Amino acid sequence: MKVGILGGGQLARMMALAGYSMGIHTLCLDPIANVCAADVTKVIQADFTDEKQLKAFAEQVDVITFETENIPLSTAEWVNEIKPIYPTLEALKIGQDRWLEKNLFKALCIPTPAFAAINNVTELEQAVAKIGLPAVLKTRRFGYDGKGQLVLKQATDMTGAWEKLGKQALILEQFIPFERELSLIAVREKNGNIQFYPLVENLHKQGILQLSQAPFENNLLQQKAEGYVQAILNKLNYVGTFVIELFQKGEELLANEMAPRVHNSGHWTIEGAVTCQFANHLRAICGLPLGSTAAKGYSAMFNIIGEYPEQKKILSIPEAHYHTYEKQAKPKRKLGHITINVADKAIYEQRLRQLQKIWL
Numbered sequence: 148m149k150v151g152i153l154g155g156g157q158l159a160r161m162m163a164l165a166g167y168s169m170g171i172h173t174l175c176l177d178p179i180a181n182v183c184a185a186d187v188t189k190v191i192q193a194d195f196t197d198e199k200q201l202k203a204f205a206e207q208v209d210v211i212t213f214e215t216e217n218i219p220l221s222t223a224e225w226v227n228e229i230k231p232i233y234p235t236l237e238a239l240k241i242g243q244d245r246w247l248e249k250n251l252f253k254a255l256c257i258p259t260p261a262f263a264a265i266n267n268v269t270e271l272e273q274a275v276a277k278i279g280l281p282a283v284l285k286t287r288r289f290g291y292d293g294k295g296q297l298v299l300k301q302a303t304d305m306t307g308a309w310e311k312l313g314k315q316a317l318i319l320e321q322f323i324p325f326e327r328e329l330s331l332i333a334v335r336e337k338n339g340n341i342q343f344y345p346l347v348e349n350l351h352k353q354g355i356l357q358l359s360q361a362p363f364e365n366n367l368l369q370q371k372a373e374g375y376v377q378a379i380l381n382k383l384n385y386v387g388t389f390v391i392e393l394f395q396k397g398e399e400l401l402a403n404e405m406a407p408r409v410h411n412s413g414h415w416t417i418e419g420a421v422t423c424q425f426a427n428h429l430r431a432i433c434g435l436p437l438g439s440t441a442a443k444g445y446s447a448m449f450n451i452i453g454e455y456p457e458q459k460k461i462l463s464i465p466e467a468h469y470h471t472y473e474k475q476a477k478p479k480r481k482l483g484h485i486t487i488n489v490a491d492k493a494i495y496e497q498r499l500r501q502l503q504k505i506w507l
């Protein structure tokens with residue numbers, strides 16, 4: 148089997164690595180030269196609108212997937228004419244646009260913060276009057292790692308907000324004073340079988356994921372989140388790995404956003420689950436049975452952001468694993484991640500503190 152991946156960043160790199168041992172080969176297409184997947188798999192450097200190269204790419208593979216939702220929908224539609232693309236085009240279309248996402252949640256009765264579409268300053272003022280402050284103003288498209296959003300705390304924060312976010316289609320969301328952020332990763336096979344990983348607890352700083360811990364053990368919330376995700380996956384006839392990010396307030400879960408792909412909050416599954424999110428994504432899209440999503444003990448994942456730590460220090464912790472994407476260091480850039488995986492909870496907590504001392 149050969150899988151085509153649109154995008155050649157770290158998610159494609161880890162997918163390629165997971166496929167390699169199963170004899171699933173990969174080929175990426177990315178407009179940027181020297182992307183980090185190129186260290187481990189072949190990458191065609193071409194624009195997402197380059198029909199000739201897209202054709203050559205699609206003809207060389209059996210199925211196609213993507214590592215980012217920020218590819219033109221027309222690119223996905225185009226290659227889908229040659230080879231099937233998974234998850235679905237519909238999932239990609241919705242995952243590109245926060246407004247469509249929120250409407251999907253609403254249609255499926257999945258709780259989500261109050262929201263409104265904003266297309267000009269007047270609509271912003273009207274939405275603030277309706278939703279209230281504080282609120283979060285976000286671009287509908289292309290926002291990631293906290294980019295393209297502003298927290299509006301008081302009425303004066305509205306001044307210039309429309310311009311600051313580039314005078315484009317926006318969404319205003321009610322600000323949720325959540326207890327914690329959780330995510331649920333799931334994977335669906337072509338025959339409709341869905342497997343869920345345990346809930347993950349996520350800590351963000353300035354909109355960027357810093358730390359994920361799993362499993363977050365709460366049966367009620369696990370069941371609630373699984374119900375929401377099952378509704379979405381079945382509605383979209385989804386195939387592959389999927390994530391939903393949630394805000395938790397007591398027994399309530401509010402859907403923040405979804406991603407129709409493998410996800411940063413699932414990197415712990417490489418060492419911490421029986422089958423990782425990357426291997427299961429490939430299995431699903433290649434029509435192979437899914438592997439168990441059960442957690443092996445307790446795991447934490449720290450993102451390496453902006454600068455690399457001293458590898459030797461990290462690896463002095465015997466349960467630590469060091470993943471580098473071999474990217475050039477740059478402020479706020481995700482360069483790799485560190486995981487720890489321990490069977491015993493007390494030792495896990497000890498190791499977590501040890502790692503935090505070295506790393507943070």
Ligand code: AMP
Nearest residue numbers: 260283292293320321322323351354404
């Ligand atoms: P997002 O890009 O939507 O995942 O937002 C990045 C981060 O901003 C989230 O992980 C939250 O920490 C915070 N955030 C986003 N939306 C809201 C909201 N409606 N209420 C409170 N915090 C939010």
